[in-house]
Amino acid sequence: MSNILISVKVNGTEREVLVEPEDRLIDVLRDDFGLKSPKEGCGTGDCGLCTVIMDGKPILSCITPAFQARGREIVTLEGLNNDPLMKNIETSFRDHHAAQCGFCTPAMEIMGYDLLKKVKKPSKEEVKVAISGTLCRCTGYYDIIDSIYDVGGTE
Amino acid sequence: MGVEDLQIIMAESLKSALKEISENKDATIIANGTDMMPRIRDEGLKVEKILDISALDKELSYINVDSNLIRIGAMTTVSEIGSSNVFNGSLNAFYEVVSKFGGPQIRNRATIGGNICSATSSEDFIPLLMALDASVVLQSVNGKRTLKLNNFVIGKRSVNRRNDEIMVEVQFSKPGDDYLSGFEKIGRRNILIINLINMAIVMSLKQRRVNDVRIALNRVSGKVPGRARLTEGFLNGKEIDGNIISSAREKLAEELKLSSDFRASADYRIHLAQAILEKLLNRFREGV
Ligand SMILES: Cc1cc2nc3c(=O)[nH]c(=O)nc-3n(C[C@H](O)[C@H](O)[C@H](O)COP(=O)(O)OP(=O)(O)OC[C@H]3O[C@@H](n4cnc5c(N)ncnc54)[C@H](O)[C@@H]3O)c2cc1C
Ligand code: FES
Ligand code: FES
Numbered sequence: 001m002s003n004i005l006i007s008v009k010v011n012g013t014e015r016e017v018l019v020e021p022e023d024r025l026i027d028v029l030r031d032d033f034g035l036k037s038p039k040e041g042c043g044t045g046d047c048g049l050c051t052v053i054m055d056g057k058p059i060l061s062c063i064t065p066a067f068q069a070r071g072r073e074i075v076t077l078e079g080l081n082n083d084p085l086m087k088n089i090e091t092s093f094r095d096h097h098a099a100q101c102g103f104c105t106p107a108m109e110i111m112g113y114d115l116l117k118k119v120k121k122p123s124k125e126e127v128k129v130a131i132s133g134t135l136c137r138c139t140g141y142y143d144i145i146d147s148i149y150d151v152g153g154t155e
Numbered sequence: 156m157g158v159e160d161l162q163i164i165m166a167e168s169l170k171s172a173l174k175e176i177s178e179n180k181d182a183t184i185i186a187n188g189t190d191m192m193p194r195i196r197d198e199g200l201k202v203e204k205i206l207d208i209s210a211l212d213k214e215l216s217y218i219n220v221d222s223n224l225i226r227i228g229a230m231t232t233v234s235e236i237g238s239s240n241v242f243n244g245s246l247n248a249f250y251e252v253v254s255k256f257g258g259p260q261i262r263n264r265a266t267i268g269g270n271i272c273s274a275t276s277s278e279d280f281i282p283l284l285m286a287l288d289a290s291v292v293l294q295s296v297n298g299k300r301t302l303k304l305n306n307f308v309i310g311k312r313s314v315n316r317r318n319d320e321i322m323v324e325v326q327f328s329k330p331g332d333d334y335l336s337g338f339e340k341i342g343r344r345n346i347l348i349i350n351l352i353n354m355a356i357v358m359s360l361k362q363r364r365v366n367d368v369r370i371a372l373n374r375v376s377g378k379v380p381g382r383a384r385l386t387e388g389f390l391n392g393k394e395i396d397g398n399i400i401s402s403a404r405e406k407l408a409e410e411l412k413l414s415s416d417f418r419a420s421a422d423y424r425i426h427l428a429q430a431i432l433e434k435l436l437n438r439f440r441e442g443v
Contacts, residue, residue, distance in 0.1 A: 021161040063192035133258015
C-alpha cells in the first residue's frame with residue numbers, strides 16, 4: 001500500500017499530508033489536522049453531518065476520497081471562527097436554542113452560511129432547501145430554520 | 156476502501172487520463188465519487204486500481220451552445236446545471252431534475268458524466284436525456300466516437316464503454332421554443348438516490364394537438380431505461396383531454412414490462428408511472 005503525498009489548503013494554511021489510498025477527506029481532517037467539526041453520522045452521504053466547504057462549495061467529506069482534496073481549498077467551521085457572518089449565525093443558533101446535542105450544528109451552520117453568502121435575505125423556503133440534505137435528530141428543525149432565517153437581511 | 160493494496164492513479168489532465176486508461180484498462184474510473192464511495196463502503200464493491208479524473212473539472216466542466224447543439228462536459232456538476240440559464244424555456248425540465256436531485260452538498264459534487272455512467276436504473280438525468288435523443292461522446296487515445304444514449308446505457312450498471320475510453324461529453328439538439336418539457340420522480344425521500352420511478356417528457360402542441368412527444372422512463376423493460384414508444388405513438392396528433400389521458404395511461408401500462416423487487420411491485424411502479432404521465436400531460440395542456 002503506497003501512501004500519497006498531497007498539498008491542500010486547509011482553513012487558509014497550505015498543508016502537506018501523507019494520505020492512504022482509502023482515506024476519506026473526513027479522516028484526514030479529523031485525525032491528521034485535528035479538526036473535529038465535521039462529524040461522521042452515516043458515512044454514506046445521507047445525513048450531511050460531515051459537511052465542509054471545498055473550493056467555496058459545501059460538500060460531504062465522508063464520501064470524498066482524501067486524494068481528491070489535492071490542490072483544493074478546504075474550509076471547516078473552525079476556519080470561520082472569526083467570520084462576522086458566521087458569528088451572527090452562531091449567536092442566532094444560541095438565541096433560538098437551535099442546538100440540543102449539537103452533533104448537526106456545524107453542518108447546519110455551514111449550510112446556513114453558504115445560503116446567506118449567496119442570498120442576503122432568503123425566504124424560509126430557501127432555508128429549508130439549503131438544509132434539506134442535513135439531518136437533525138433532536139430539534140425538529142424549526143429552531144434551526146428560524147436561526148438562519150433571522151440572520152437574513154442583518155448584514 | 157475495499158482492499159488493502161489499492162492503487163490510485165491521479166490524472167491531472169484529459170490527455171494524461173487518456174494515456175493512463177489506455178495503459179491501465181483494468182482501472183475503475185472515479186469522477187467525484189458520490190456513487191462510487193457509498194458503493195465501496197455499503198455494498199463492499201472491490202476495486203484494486205482507481206483512475207481518478209476529478210481534476211478534469213478544469214477541462215470537462217462546461218455547458219456550451221453551438222447554434223442548436225447543447226454540449227455538456229462530463230465533469231459538469233448538478234449545481235452548475237442548476238445555475239446555468241441555458242435551460243430556460245423548452246428545457247426547463249433540467250431545473251426540475253436539479254431541484255429533486257439529492258441535497259445541496261450532493262449536487263455540488265454529482266457530475267452528469269457520473270450520473271450517466273453509473274446507470275443504476277434510477278439515475279435522474281438519463282430519462283430526460285433520452286427524451287432529448289442525446290448522444291454521449293467517448294474518447295480514447297485513438298480518438299472520439301459518438302453514441303446515442305440508448306445504445307450506451309444498455310442495462311442496470313451496464314454501459315457500452317470500451318475499457319480504454321472516458322466519457323467526455325453529452326450533447327443534444329435544443330428543441331424549438333414551442334416545446335415543453337417536464338420531469339417527475341417518486342421515491343421515499345428526495346435526497347435518497349433510489350427512486351421507484353422517474354419520467355421525463357418533451358413535446359410541443361400544434362393547434363392544441365400533441366406533436367413530436369418523447370416519453371422516457373428509468374425503466375421500460377426490466378431495469379433498462381428507455382422510451383415509451385407505444386404511448387408516444389398513441390398521443391401524437393391527439394388533443395389532450397380526460398379521455399385521451401386515460402387511454403394513454405392504458406397504453407403505458409401495456410408497454411411497460413417491469414418486474415417486482417423488494418422495493419415495489421411491478422403493478423405499483425406502473426401505477427406510479429401512469430400517475431406521473433397524467434400529471435405531466437395535464438400540466439402541458441395548460442401550456443406549462
Ligand atoms: C445521498 C445521495 C443522494 C443521491 N441522489 C441522487 C439523485 O437524486 N438522483 C440521481 O440520479 N443520483 C443520485 N445520487 C447518485 C450520484 O450522486 C449521481 O449518480 C452522480 O451524478 C454521480 O456522479 P459522480 O461524479 O459522483 O460519479 P462517480 O461516483 O465518480 O462515478 C459513477 C460511475 O460512473 C463512472 N464514471 C464517472 N465519470 C465517468 C466518465 N467521465 N467516463 C467514464 N466513466 C465514468 C465511474 O466509473 C462509476 O462507475 C445520489 C448519491 C448520494 C450518495
Ligand atoms: S457522515 Fe457524511 S453524509 Fe453522513
Ligand atoms: S441538535 Fe442533535 S442532531 Fe441536531
